[in-house]
Amino acid sequence: MKNLLFFFIFLFCVPFLVVSQTKFKLQNNKKFDKVRFKLIHNLIIIPVEINGVELSFILDTGVGKPIVFSFLNERDTLKINNTEAYILRGLGEGDSFEALKSKNNVFKVGAAINASQEIYAIHDASLNFTPQLGIPIHGIIGFDLFKDFIIEINYSKRYIKLHDPDRYIYTVCDACETVNFEFYNNKPYVNAHVKINDIYVPVKLLMDSGGSDSIWIFENENLGLYESENYFIDFLGHGLSGSVYGKRSKVQELKIRSFTLNQVNVSYPDSNAVHFAKRLKIRNGSISGNVLKRFNMIVDYRNARLTLKKNRFYKDEFSYNKSGIELEHHGELLVLEGDNSTSSAFTNTTINLDLELKPSYNFQVKPAFTIVELRENSPAELAGLLVGDIVLSVNNRKSHEYKIHEIIRLFYAKEGDDIRIKVNRNGVKHSFNFQLKAPLK
Known part of the structure; x- marks a missing residue:
């Protein structure tokens, strides 16, 4: 996407x-x-x-x-x-x-x-x-x-x-790069360089296809791996042991052999959240799905070899959520559909239904999308939205007509784009409007 x-x-x-x-x-x-x-x-x-x-x-x-x-x-x-x-x-x-x-x-x-x-x-x-x-x-x-x-x-x-590794034959690929894996505790690491504050710094990164972010860097001022000015504090995601917070910023470049990606999103997780991950002293962070998806690859653990080739995602811009809203699927919406092709949506956990039931109406249960995190001073928070609000519509389209990733995609659109959102808050409907704004200067 x-x-x-x-x-x-x-x-x-x-x-x-x-x-x-x-x-x-x-x-x-x-x-x-x-x-x-x-x-x-x-x-x-x-x-x-x-x-x-x-x-x-x-x-x-x-x-x-x-x-x-x-x-x-x-x-x-x-x-x-x-x-x-x-x-x-x-x-x-x-x-x-x-x-x-x-x-x-x-x-x-x-x-x-x-x-x-x-x-x-x-x-x-x-x-x-x-x-x-x-x-x-x-x-x-x-x-x-x-x-x-x-x-x-x-x-x-x-x-x-x-x-089958015993029958696989590598073909010549002039457009490919080969990277050698290093393994620690059965996990693959790759060597790369990041450009921060106009300085190239070598880094050893866990290859983590199970992460949806771009790169994570463990802050280390002695190595030049830190961001002191242009960053914002954000919820970074869910780990197995709870939520992770930290800084979000950009690195000027990420270099993997001859491949160079520019203005790459980087997260600097709070040191307490990654205390156990940092026990491997040589590790500087992780490289995850938002970078990996830009390559088609051949992953060869037996020979400790990774082959990369650019694909159609390679030149996609690295962008951040410009709304400040993080959504999850919690509960269901009871959707009432009538002959006039209109519908009303209610949460079966927060609304006392008081409906005049008619034979022409059909009821369907749809997923409910709830705001679970709001970035401080983000456009959504400043507009008055709250954690716990249940989204009923976005840009005049009912929420149950979207998939969750389709709503989230709207939050990554162009700066200045309008977002019109209607929510249920404790049984009362509220409408809000705001414009998307990039969180970095």
Whole structure:
């Protein structure tokens, strides 16, 4: 999606995980298999089948063992057994949490099957990332898939190819660049340079396809990795251990070999939120979906090799949310549709319905989009909007006619564009108008 930077991030600090003897294998002696994916907020969503149940997972180079979220009631639905408790820690301001480690699960991704896969099942009901993405997200998969294949990721055409590494042959590509991976705790790191305050600084960044941001930098004044003037404080996203806040700014350039991206969004997370991630002293941050999607790539863990080629997203502008509004899907709208093609929307959790029911009316349940964060002094906050407001319409179009990413896209439009928004606040409708304004000077 053009010019879209979503606020939601997936970043994890999990224990060191050794390579298992079990592995994914392509069936029917295939050389490769193509799997289509959805690209939502710069995140790759692939179909995964666990123990015969079809699910949707985020493909995340920054995570070790697969993670399944608790809202599935996974013991019953997925028939997960052979469990033992573990304590995991993720980014954010909250506490660590308990997960159940389960063995001998049957995983299927396209034509690739692992008949004895380990997973972590997280029981905390608050760790449900579906509201941020607008579609059901059941889990995350990363290292255990990447270690068994050479994986071609085509962001522009939205597919991955799982190649048998023993039969894959590299072709000559004059337009490509090859980057060497370095691995720590089964996670891939790449070397790059950022230009800050007119100085090029070498950085080692975790390759994190499970993050929707551009790059994260851990502030270090001694290395020149900091922004002292042109930044704004913002909500950066949800980690497994709570919300993450910090500075947002721009780096003048991000250089990966011969590829140079200009005016790239950068986030400097609060040091407390990334305390565990910074234990690896050589790490300077992460490179995530809003940069990675600008390349089609071949990811080769076996040979510690990443091949990059520019795609149609390469020249897209890096932009920020100019409204200050962060939305999530919370609850439902009860939509009343009449013969005159008009409709009224109500939240089934906050409105006492007092309707004159007529045979010609039909009721439908639609998702409700709620404001969950408001940037301080942003156009939306200054206009009078509040956290907890439930959006009923945007620019005279009813909210249930949008998908959540379509509303968010409007907040990344041109500076000065008008936004007209109607909300429900404690059962009372309010209308607001404001103009988009870039948060950086």
